[in-house]
Amino acid sequence: MKRVLCHGDSWSTNLIWRKRDDGMQLASVIDFQLKQGYGLSFPFDACVIVSTIAPLFELANNSDDVEYKERVIS
Numbered sequence: 001m002k003r004v005l006c007h008g009d010s011w012s013t014n015l016i017w018r019k020r021d022d023g024m025q026l027a028s029v030i031d032f033q034l035k036q037g038y039g040l041s042f043p044f045d046a047c048v049i050v051s052t053i054a055p056l057f058e059l060a061n062n063s064d065d066v067e068y069k070e071r072v073i074s
Contacts, residue, residue, distance in 0.1 A: 001039040001040055001041065002039070002040045003037045003038065003039060003040070004037070004038060004039075004040050004042070005035055005036075005037060006035065006036050006037070006038045006042055006043070008032070008033075008034030008035050008036055009031060009033070009034040010029070013031075014029060014030050014031045015028075015029060015030075016028040016029075016030060
């Protein structure tokens, strides 16, 4: 499978936007310190894995979060 470069840390502070008359355009992506080469299917695979595992983590940790929030608020 063809390998592609994945940024590894793509969030708002690593994206530089250019204002145009018709809206905003992505001008640059910076900070590639976590870059990796992955198979072309990696973005799809990661989406499937995260969307499957995330609800399990939320379910496992939900009661602790509620108790913690109640202690902080009171």
